[in-house]
Amino acid sequence: MNEIVYLNGDFMPLENARIPVLDRGFIFGDGVYEVIPAYSRHPFRLPEHLARLQRSLDAIRLEPPLADAEWTRLVHQLIERNAAEDQAVYLQVTRGVAKRDHAFPKGVPPTVFMMSNPLVTPSRELVERGGAAITATDFRWLRCDVKVISLLGNCLLRQRSVDAGAEEVVMFRDGYLTEGSSSNIFAVRGGVLLAPPKNHLVLPGITYDVVLELAAANKVPIELREVSEDEVRGADELWLSSSSKEVLAVTTLDGHPVGDGKPGPVFKQIHRAFQDFKRKVMRQAA
Numbered sequence: 001m002n003e004i005v006y007l008n009g010d011f012m013p014l015e016n017a018r019i020p021v022l023d024r025g026f027i028f029g030d031g032v033y034e035v036i037p038a039y040s041r042h043p044f045r046l047p048e049h050l051a052r053l054q055r056s057l058d059a060i061r062l063e064p065p066l067a068d069a070e071w072t073r074l075v076h077q078l079i080e081r082n083a084a085e086d087q088a089v090y091l092q093v094t095r096g097v098a099k100r101d102h103a104f105p106k107g108v109p110p111t112v113f114m115m116s117n118p119l120v121t122p123s124r125e126l127v128e129r130g131g132a133a134i135t136a137t138d139f140r141w142l143r144c145d146v147k148v149i150s151l152l153g154n155c156l157l158r159q160r161s162v163d164a165g166a167e168e169v170v171m172f173r174d175g176y177l178t179e180g181s182s183s184n185i186f187a188v189r190g191g192v193l194l195a196p197p198k199n200h201l202v203l204p205g206i207t208y209d210v211v212l213e214l215a216a217a218n219k220v221p222i223e224l225r226e227v228s229e230d231e232v233r234g235a236d237e238l239w240l241s242s243s244s245k246e247v248l249a250v251t252t253l254d255g256h257p258v259g260d261g262k263p264g265p266v267f268k269q270i271h272r273a274f275q276d277f278k279r280k281v282m283r284q285a286a
């Protein structure tokens with residue numbers, strides 16, 4: 001089955017989807033996006049993803065092109081038209097096509113694009129071994145809470161980890177943990193789960209919320225507060241979370257083992273809870 005995408009009102013094969021070069025997404029990176037995982041063709045936490053999309057649109061002062069009920073219908077249709085059972089739905093809205101001018105154009109319809117790729121979650125081997133991460137100074141802008149398509153900072157940082165043979169980069173700003181290039185980061189010290197609070201420096205991850213809910217349900221003590229670089233470097237466990245990585249242990253940081261260099265007991269508990277939770281949600285949706 002060919003990959004089917006949605007562009008401005010129509011479904012079509014990917015190779016037929018075209019946008020004009022003056023699209024402000026292309027010229028300025030002027031747009032927002034979402035990545036929504038779907039398990040067994042059921043989108044996971046769709047209302048939460050749509051609420052975050054709404055916040056992103058508000059933050060960049062773009063009128064929502066569709067109501068939540070329409071987004072929901074389109075996401076389901078896109079999933080049905082694509083082959084994989086587990087998919088990663090990508091949805092993007094840009095400020096449309098206009099003569100190049102930094103100021104917002106008037107009366108221009110936004111460009112709405114959606115595609116879906118097979119969802120590739122970490123292999124069992126990676127989950128059992130954990131991944132490597134490096135550290136870097138977070139040099140991105142001060143609105144990392146908005147899911148904007150202009151991701152050059154994230155791409156540059158992510159590539160550093162690729163060059164170092166690592167899964168992810170753990171970022172610090174002014175000596176405190178922010179997040180990964182495309183994930184949220186958690187630390188465990190003395191059995192307590194430490195997570196940076198949601199503010200303008202981190203993306204409010206949908207998976208981050210799930211992890212905190214599962215930790216609370218499993219009676220893991222949680223501290224939502226600024227986490228210092230020293231606390232991260234001396235952590236017993238480090239994890240990352242995202243819609244595609246789910247929850248994954250980071251077992252080396254800058255080449256040094258995190259704790260004993262293996263996924264820790266709190267990680268194992270929450271990873272298991274996450275898998276159980278997913279199965280429960282899918283059963284309810286079926």
Ligand code: PDD
Nearest residue numbers: 035181182183184203205206207242243
């Ligand atoms: N990225 N922080 C950043 C900078 C991210 O890009 C992401 C997700 C997250 C985790 O958010 P969530 O749990 O809602 O996926 C945190 C997506 C997967 C991406 O850009 O592909």
